[in-house]
Amino acid sequence: MTMTSPAEDTVSPEGHVVGARPRPRRGVSLADAGPPIALVVIFLAFAVLNPSFRTVGNVQNLMDAAAVLAVVTCGISFVLMMGSIDLSAPGVMGASAIAVALLVENNRNGNDLGLLGIALAIGLGAALGLLSGLALVLLKVPSFMTTLGVSAVGLGVATLLFDGVQPNIRDVRLDSLSVERFLGFSYLAWIAVACVVVGWLIQRYTRLGRYAYAIGGAEEVLSLSGVDVRPYKVMVFTLAGAFYGLGGVMVTSQLGAGLVQAGRGFDFAAITAAVVGGTLLVGGRGGVLHSAVGALLVTVLTSGLVQAGVSPYWQGGVQGLIVVVAVAAAVYPQRRRNQVVK
Amino acid sequence: MKLSSRPAAALVGLSLAALALTGCSEEAAGGDSASAGESCAPEDVRLVGQVRNESNPYEASWLDGGDAFAESVGLEQERLTYDGDSTRQQEQVRQVLAGDTDCLVMNILPNGDADTPPIVQGADEAGAFLVTQWNKPADLNPVDYDRWVSHITYDGQESGQQIGQALVDDMGGSGGIIALQGVLDTAAAQDRFAGLEAALEENPDVELLDDQTANFSRAEALEVTRTLLNRYGDEVTGIWAANDDMALGALEALEAAGRAGEVSVAGIDAVPDALTAIEDGDMTATVSSDGPWQGGVGLAMGYCAATGELPVEDISDEDRAFFAEQFLITADNVGDFQAPEADVEAFDCGAVFDRVAEPLS
DSSP states (O other): OOOOOHHHHTTSHHHHHHHHSOOOOOSOOHHHHHHHHHHHHHHHHHHHHOGGGSSHHHHHHHHHHHHHHHHHHHHHHHHHHTTOOOOOHHHHHHHHHHHHHHHSSBSSSSOOOTHHHHHHHHHHHHHHHHHHHHHHHHSOOOHHHHHHHHHHHHHHHHHHHHTTSOOBBOOHHHHHTTTOEETTEEHHHHHHHHHHHHHHHHHHHSHHHHHHHHHHHHHHHHHHTTOOOHHHHHHHHHHHHHHHHHHHHHHHHHHTBOOGGGGTTHHHHHHHHHHHTTOOTTSSSOOHHHHHHHHHHHHHHHHHHHHTTOOHHHHHHHHHHHHHHHHHHHHGGGTTTOTTOO | OHHHHHHHHHHHHHHHHHHHHHHHHHGGGOOOOOOTTSOOOGGGOEEEEEESOTTSHHHHHHHHHHHHHHHHTTOOEEEEEOTTOHHHHHHHHHHHHHSOOTTEEEEEOOSSGGGHHHHHHHHHHHTOEEEEESOOOTTOOGGGSSSEEEEEEOOHHHHHHHHHHHHHHHTTTOEEEEEEEOOTTSHHHHHHHHHHHHHHHHOTTEEEEEEEEOTTOHHHHHHHHHHHHHHHGGGEEEEEESSHHHHHHHHHHHHHTTOTTTSEEEOSSOOHHHHHHHHTTSOOBEEEOOHHHHHHHHHHHHHHHHTTSSOGGGSOHHHHEEEEOOEEEOTTTGGGGSSOOOOGGGGSTTTTTTTEEEEOO
8 A cells, every 4th residue: 555645634534633723823913913013113103203213323223232132032932932931141141251251362361262162152051051951850940940040150150250350352253243244234133133043943943942832832731642841841941041141242242341240131121022022921922033023122112212312210110111011012912821910 | 758858958968068168268257356345456356348249340459458458467358248239238247247246347338328227236236346438328427336437438529520521621622422320329320420510511512412321331331322322423522431331331332333432431430441441542531449448448447446556536527437539540640550459558557547538528
């Protein structure tokens, strides 16, 4: 007998079972379109308010400013998709920022590892992510606590490496990433675009990405069907750690120096960006592209308020209010699923 | 049973390990104490320096100054850091005060104004000699206490004005500047900005285009400056920053915008990178409070009081709370400040109040 091809399957009885599965939506739902629409509306609003906002220079500026946040948000998206939370970004970024500053040509020691140094710093980030993942699955500590702990570990490592003297980078290639431009955008912005594409490919086409979704959607079903989810959880945290590590390297390139505080505030900024973009905290929804839109939204908002001349005393409050409204609008269609809000 | 005892055992084990670690660092602090009320023998004095964190070059240099003083009198300084966490600072102070306090000297940087009263209260009850710096509420005064030797702070308005004027001079007396403010609800940020406004009043040809907060952070300053440069473009010819970290962030933004060298930049604190930037001509000015001096002189004041060389009741009221001298650094004198090192002679009991610029009213 010849094997039945998938095409013949559709006419066989089994084929009907396959066909009865809910088809993936082809169109764009309102929930998915919400954040991009909000991005366009907010951008246009600021552009009307302020002539300097509607310039090519400003768009370049916004892309450069969003680059690091986009990379960190990319990493955190996988964790959020899985229904876990990750607060380790500040520590991981601090450790990798100091590490890369000490490994490439710098004013503290004789190292000049160049690209290898960058790779090692990203590796350090991945290792810290691995630590979060292992603590989560082996010790059964909630991700909220493990990642908070790993953040403290990262900051500790960074402080030890810092050793009282600021490491300034002398490596021209790393330093020029934030200054040199290609097709109008800085190399950092292109790195962020590449990260989003790679993240999207992982999410869409690899078992890791698909399982991350599935764990967030219905972990028990996955376990009952015989999948050991633990290695995938560890891998997701490791992947996220690598993204944070790259984020730390990018901050170092921007500032020209390795700072322990390189990642300060990025944990909540990235979670905000992801949620504003439509990635739910309960997991199973959203993804890398959503988060990239969220990162742009947050950046446009921060930069726009400054350029619109809002008093610095008001900015924090106004920004928070707009974020709450934006999140409420983004998650309203899925409010029944958003059970993390109790 | 077994399950419940295992975490407990782990916890006990960890605590023991932590104790063993602290044991190493506290060994040096031992020694017989002199009886209360009398002056202490120099070798019995216990020196404690506390700052926010050692990852900040200024505060690290402060502790190094404390070490330099301690070494000059044959003692060791206990270096404490609380990571900018008020609760942790209070916890550390309580732990220190729970030990031997008769000849205890503490030189402390309170996290904020509100953190000073409990520290003063605790030290007073324990009979420890205390010097505080930078932050205290206006209605709390060392003269009302027996062993709160002095409170040292700096006139933020003066430093803000000094760098403001230096900036204006560098810009040739006219142009547009943007201001990067510190954490808005701190006295340091407000005073420094008031100083800039005073400098601008004297120079009507210079326009303040915009003022934004970057929370004393290098990374935030980079973003804010980038945004403001886009908004005001070539109108910006000067950047005033309430500290050096923000000034350095602004320099990176200028470089990314391809305008490095065209805009004057000034900050406050005299961190090593800023001094290098001034030497290279990238930055115009900064102000030094002399971290090593602060770290050493605070301990020296307490030490002199504890050993009876300078009894607290003999110190004049003007010296009990004062603005200390600060130094404007520009390309002309940057060489003198390149390697901040404590000048041990300034810690002599007769010299500890030499830098009183003005009593704190």
